[in-house]
Amino acid sequence: MGDTSGAGEPTLEEQIAAYQREFQDLDPQVEKIVSALSRLNRRMNVAYGRQTAELGISNAEWEVLKALVLSGAPYRMGPGDLAKRLGLTPAAMTHRIDRMVSEGLVTRERDESNRVRVIVELTHDGRGKWLEAMRLASVFEEDLLQDLSPEERTALGEVLTRLLRRVEHAQPDAGGRLSDLD
Amino acid sequence: MGDTSGAGEPTLEEQIAAYQREFQDLDPQVEKIVSALSRLNRRMNVAYGRQTAELGISNAEWEVLKALVLSGAPYRMGPGDLAKRLGLTPAAMTHRIDRMVSEGLVTRERDESNRVRVIVELTHDGRGKWLEAMRLASVFEEDLLQDLSPEERTALGEVLTRLLRRVEHAQPDAGGRLSDLD
DNA sequence: GCTTCGAAGTTTAAAGCTGAAGTCTTCAGT
DNA sequence: ACTGAAGACTTCAGCTTTAAACTTCGAAGC
Numbered sequence: 394m395g396d397t398s399g400a401g402e403p404t405l406e407e408q409i410a411a412y413q414r415e416f417q418d419l420d421p422q423v424e425k426i427v428s429a430l431s432r433l434n435r436r437m438n439v440a441y442g443r444q445t446a447e448l449g450i451s452n453a454e455w456e457v458l459k460a461l462v463l464s465g466a467p468y469r470m471g472p473g474d475l476a477k478r479l480g481l482t483p484a485a486m487t488h489r490i491d492r493m494v495s496e497g498l499v500t501r502e503r504d505e506s507n508r509v510r511v512i513v514e515l516t517h518d519g520r521g522k523w524l525e526a527m528r529l530a531s532v533f534e535e536d537l538l539q540d541l542s543p544e545e546r547t548a549l550g551e552v553l554t555r556l557l558r559r560v561e562h563a564q565p566d567a568g569g570r571l572s573d574l575d
Numbered sequence: 576m577g578d579t580s581g582a583g584e585p586t587l588e589e590q591i592a593a594y595q596r597e598f599q600d601l602d603p604q605v606e607k608i609v610s611a612l613s614r615l616n617r618r619m620n621v622a623y624g625r626q627t628a629e630l631g632i633s634n635a636e637w638e639v640l641k642a643l644v645l646s647g648a649p650y651r652m653g654p655g656d657l658a659k660r661l662g663l664t665p666a667a668m669t670h671r672i673d674r675m676v677s678e679g680l681v682t683r684e685r686d687e688s689n690r691v692r693v694i695v696e697l698t699h700d701g702r703g704k705w706l707e708a709m710r711l712a713s714v715f716e717e718d719l720l721q722d723l724s725p726e727e728r729t730a731l732g733e734v735l736t737r738l739l740r741r742v743e744h745a746q747p748d749a750g751g752r753l754s755d756l757d
Numbered sequence: 758g759c760t761t762c763g764a765a766g767t768t769t770a771a772a773g774c775t776g777a778a779g780t781c782t783t784c785a786g787t
Numbered sequence: 788a789c790t791g792a793a794g795a796c797t798t799c800a801g802c803t804t805t806a807a808a809c810t811t812c813g814a815a816g817c
Contacts, residue, residue, distance in 0.1 A: 669767055
């Protein structure tokens with residue numbers, strides 16, 4: 394009676410079989426790639442979330458730290474730029490920065506040379522958190538790819554960037570909602 | 576004077592260069608794969624979101640339709656199972672079903688044989704929406720993979736499922752938060 | 758048969774996000 | 788200078804989600 398799997402997530406194979414059953418004009422090979430991509434990404438996000446939680450910061454906060462660090466020294470950005478970078482509204486950014494200021498991860502001050510602007514700057518502590526998070530993340534990522542030979546890694550990187558170029562060409566940047574980690 | 580890129584998203588290459596600058600013990604090849612995976616997934620989600628929006632349903636609603644369809648005829652599930660499947664809390668599922676009932680995508684009724692349980696069933700209209708969405712999605716997916724030869728597709732699918740197995744083995748299923756589309 | 762325990766859903770309060778309106782600053786035209 | 792318009796951020800109202808309390812029904816034990 395019922396499915397092979399209970400309530401949890403079906404295996405990838407079960408899911409592809411179900412797609413075949415319900416929607417015949419579907420290339421199983423294509424579906425396999427797409428589904429695996431999606432699941433892989435979800436699992437990675439869960440893993441990152443756990444790691445950052447251990448450090449006492451949320452995933453959302455990690456994103457902000459990351460954007461600031463990657464902007465390069467002196468690790469400053471305006472709320473508006475941060476919002477665009479992370480794909481959220483300026484309003485959400487205001488609140489996120491509120492929290493992070495109160496936790497000492499960043500500082501917020503008016504730009505004296507142009508008093509409309511606000512400058513968000515990474516604190517020493519904030520940078521430290523990012524470094525710790527990166528250490529955890531890099532261990533996880535290296536572990537993830539452990540079974541892949543150097544040739545496979547090269548090939549995978551190449552294929553993925555090819556796909557990425559194709560998607561980005563198709564939809565330049567419009568909107569960029571749906572924040573994610575990369 | 577500042578970055579190569581403005582406020583928007585840096586290119587993949589710029590981002591990897593920034594990582595190298597800020598965190599030396601990072602294998603650029605690993606980072607390339609991970610970042611490309613993440614970006615690719617985000618772009619795909621944006622694309623799916625647009626397509627479902629055209630059909631007048633939200634991405635969240637599409638997920639529910641998908642779970643029901645893939646469960647097989649007669650396309651019924653309980654709210655709790657749906658919640659587990661989509662990685663949300665039962666409370667969120669209650670509200671989501673409320674909306675979908677009022678839009679005629681699903682029906683909700685008590686199971687008369689066990690009055691604790693509730694049965695959510697796909698309507699004809701809901702199934703139709705799913706089919707339309709799938710048609711759009713499959714066109715998009717086929718287009719995405721257009722440049723890949725059959726051999727490349729096979730290889731990519733194989734490598735991705737290998738990675739997936741590794742992650743799923745590492746973290747069996749604990750929590751499953753962070754809903755996503757696959 | 759009554760009580761207790763547990764499972765399934767719903768309700769409620771609080772967090773975070775979006776979209777729209779509001780505030781303050783700067784710049785351009787006169 | 789003065790006014791109007793545009794830009795950058797914040798505030799506000801509404802929605803979605805989560806976590807936790809609550810309700811209801813069914814199953815076991817005595």
